[in-house]
Amino acid sequence: MIREGKIWVANTEKSEPVYLLPQMSNRHGLIAGATGTGKTITLKVLAESFSDMGVPVFLADVKGDIAGMINPGQDSADMQERIKRFGLDKAGFEYHGYPVTLWDIYGKNGIQARTTITEMGPLLLSRILGLNDNQSSILSIVFKIADESNLALIDTKDLKSMLNYVADNNKEFEADYGTLNKQSIGVIQRAVVALEMAGGDKFFGEPALDIRDFLTLGEQGRGMIHILDSQSLVNDGRLYSTFLLWLLSELFETMPEVGDLDKPKMVFFFDEAHLLFNDTPKPLLDKIEQVVKLIRSKGVGVFFVTQNPRDIPDGVLAQLGNKVQHALHAYTPAEQKAVKAAADSFRENPAFKTADVIEALGTGEAVVSFLQEDGTPSIVEKVAILPPQSQMGGIDDASRDKAIKFSILYSKYANGVDAESAYELLLRMGVEKEQAEALAKEEEEAAKAKAKEEAAAAKAAEREKEKEANRKKRAAKSVGTTVAGTVGRELGKKVGKQIGGKFGQTLGGNTGAQLFRGILNTLIK
Structure with missing residues (x-):
């Protein structure tokens, strides 16, 4: 509840109110205690108060008993007794629900709720996947190659395609990345x-x-x-x-x-919280x-909520100025x-031994220390936590479905969009590569066929030239023989006539023809 501009969280054994100062809320906090000691009630009271302040x-609703904050709390004899014991009836306590987005x-x-592979980043994704240092380094290189190649990693099929691409072309990347x-x-x-397979996709x-959109x-x-x-989701602690985170x-x-x-501006x-630090590599712890x-x-x-303060590393625990410690069993x-270590983290109260009180706390009781206006922690006090104003417990399916679909953010995130990203681009690159290779092969085969045809044509032309x-050679010989014979006979006749007589004509004709043919053939050759 809000009272005098402060968050009224609990009452001391003397019925004195204990406040958390809003201006000190960004100094973070711890809510710790064994199962069933009242951590969820404390969480709800604080969440309601912050919501009331705007x-x-x-x-996170780990057990399914927080969604009921959407509905007003239900009155009962027990609640009436608690309201009077805390003096809430005089402070304007009323049951009401809160604006909730599920x-x-x-x-x-x-x-x-979605994010992209790129936005998650290789460091956090390596933790989800349970990779060792070497595998994480390779994943970081894959992210870098994708970024330099303008290949957006949106979903898991993009990541798988990118991994295949790097594996198939690893020789090309070794010079730059090893x-x-x-x-x-x-x-x-x-x-x-x-x-x-686990649904993380x-x-x-x-x-x-x-x-x-959270603001x-x-x-x-x-x-x-x-x-x-x-x-x-909590069954997969890493996810x-x-x-x-x-x-x-x-x-x-x-x-x-x-x-x-x-x-x-916001409280988270x-x-x-112990799941955050289980098997977490040092680079991530540092982050x-x-x-x-x-x-x-x-x-x-x-505000980290966990069973035992020792679940939180010292470097983080030192940043948590506001502390609510419910019962711990020893x-x-x-x-x-562990109880002693938890007690030692509080500013001592001379009225009691903190360790003894922590072991003896009942459900809904705690020891608390909040930061004061000067930034120093207050003396530890044993307190009883106020009851929440909203419904304790979960909601039925019909109420949940109504709350989901009536949210102003439902239409924005209800339907997924599969935009063009690394998977589609690499698939197209693969198809284009295959098409280019097929075209190059066709062109090579066509060039070979053309060269073969040209060689055959050249050979045929050479044979035709020889023919x-x-x-022409045979024709020349034939012409020479015919001309020589004819001219020789005519010449022989004339010579024979001159020589005289029929015998001379015949002899001269044949001999002259033979003689002229020989001369003509020699000239032709």
């Missing part, structure tokens, strides 16, 4: 297929989620409460935590620098720590050590 909120990366229990092992590329491809596509207000100027249905990174990269504000609740440290200047507050030496030469 601050949008994002949170999201689901699988598109079943909320508006489809050895790109085909076996490692094959491991990445199989990891992508496994992600698709639905998360990658367009239209991609525009993080600025919306609902009725009466209340901040929109964006709830991600995570009942199925769940990496998606939330991507959202946080998008907020960091998208939001402008604003410095310290009277209230945050990271439930089951998380950097984002948490710097995002406060963007006016974004982040049955083993390790658990006792013509031989024909």
